[in-house]
Amino acid sequence: xxxxxxxxxxxxxxxxxxxxxxxxxxxxxxxxxxxxxxxxxxxxxxxxxxxxxxxxxxxxxxxxxxxxxxxxxxxxxxxxxxxxxxxxxxxxxxxxxxxxxxxxxxxxxxxxxxxxxxxxxxxxxxxxxxxxxxxxxxxxxxxxxxxxxxxxxxxxxxxxxxxxxxxxxxxxxxxxxxxxxxxxxxxxxxxxxxxxxxxxxxxxxxxxxxxxxxxxxxxxxxxxxxxxxxxxxxxxxxxxxxxxxxxxxxxxxxxxxxxxxxxxxxxxxxxxxxxxxxxxxxxxxxxxxxxxxxxxxxxxxxxxxxxxxxxxxxxxxxxxxxxxxxxxxxxxxxxxxxxxxxx
Numbered sequence: 441x442x443x444x445x446x447x448x449x450x451x452x453x454x455x456x457x458x459x460x461x462x463x464x465x466x467x468x469x470x471x472x473x474x475x476x477x478x479x480x481x482x483x484x485x486x487x488x489x490x491x492x493x494x495x496x497x498x499x500x501x502x503x504x505x506x507x508x509x510x511x512x513x514x515x516x517x518x519x520x521x522x523x524x525x526x527x528x529x530x531x532x533x534x535x536x537x538x539x540x541x542x543x544x545x546x547x548x549x550x551x552x553x554x555x556x557x558x559x560x561x562x563x564x565x566x567x568x569x570x571x572x573x574x575x576x577x578x579x580x581x582x583x584x585x586x587x588x589x590x591x592x593x594x595x596x597x598x599x600x601x602x603x604x605x606x607x608x609x610x611x612x613x614x615x616x617x618x619x620x621x622x623x624x625x626x627x628x629x630x631x632x633x634x635x636x637x638x639x640x641x642x643x644x645x646x647x648x649x650x651x652x653x654x655x656x657x658x659x660x661x662x663x664x665x666x667x668x669x670x671x672x673x674x675x676x677x678x679x680x681x682x683x684x685x686x687x688x689x690x691x692x693x694x695x696x697x698x699x700x701x702x703x704x705x706x707x708x709x710x711x712x713x714x715x716x717x718x719x720x721x722x723x724x725x726x727x728x729x730x731x732x733x734x735x736x737x738x739x740x741x742x743x744x745x746x747x748x749x750x751x752x753x754x755x756x757x758x759x760x761x762x763x764x765x766x767x768x769x770x771x772x773x774x775x776x777x778x779x780x781x782x783x
Contacts, residue, residue, distance in 0.1 A: 474507070516594070546604050560582060616669075636731060641743075650667075676723070697719060698719055699717040701753070710733075714757070725739065725746070762782040
């Protein structure tokens with residue numbers, strides 16, 4: 441519990457919490473920190489901050505200070521690849537990326553955590569690419585003093601499914617590119633897909649192991665897929681032949697190659713004619729033609745998740761719908777926009 445004392449009686453007492461000072465447009469932060477011993481010279485400053493009384497803390501056995509509570513919360517929230525520094529301020533702790541990778545947020549567990557009274561955690565969006573040291577989330581106990589029970593309940597919820605926050609490392613993958621289409625295969629037009637996809641792959645830390653061109657022939661596409669697998673490719677991207685025209689046979693070629701799992705169609709624009717298939721453990725991504733005209737498409741949303749080891753199926757492609765509409769801005773600012781942020 442807190443005991444209220446007059447400011448003049450507080451000389452020699454230690455502050456039980458940080459006292460914040462706000463100067464609009466200039467400064468917001470602690471004017472005095474917890475543990476500071478109040479002296480006579482502090483009284484005028486404290487009065488300017490509106491403090492005519494201070495508080496002495498006398499915790500009961502079932503009560504907890506905000507800073508101790510924040511440590512318990514941060515420990516429970518931080519999963520693999522997430523770190524934080526002890527020394528909470530005003531009951532708040534920031535959680536940081538321990539390494540480069542893809543932030544994964546258990547959004548259901550986060551919501552359940554935030555349903556507990558007097559605690560909170562705010563995070564970046566799920567599936568955000570982050571670098572080591574980036575701020576991922578902030579958590580705090582809201583009152584200065586609170587009962588231990590809500591803190592323990594919130595921590596238990598955070599730990600229930602492993603963790604609320606983790607950063608998954610993107611694996612370095614040997615990628616095969618299959619560029620399909622008679623017009624490119626026969627040299628009628630110059631391919632523009634391979635440079636675009638190569639840039640995306642390399643930016644995520646992987647390499648192109650094989651690059652092949654195939655006509656609109658399902659059997660040839662099948663043979664190229666099998667050849668790239670034999671060369672050791674563990675991720676294949678196939679461009680072209682993803683629409684509904686009769687001569688778009690890339691999907692048929694993927695079936696001939698033996699894909700046991702094929703998901704065609706994603707709830708995202710641009711990129712609705714996207715395809716994800718699996719040959720054993722090897723993912724195959726069918727890239728729609730919009731990738732030639734839009735800098736950012738569904739490929740940019742799904743590819744990091746694949747490289748982080750996530751199995752992408754029908755449900756994951758469906759959940760892209762919330763936030764999956766690109767506004768096609770004249771000047772693209774992705775990833776500093778809404779696109780893909782709720783999937």
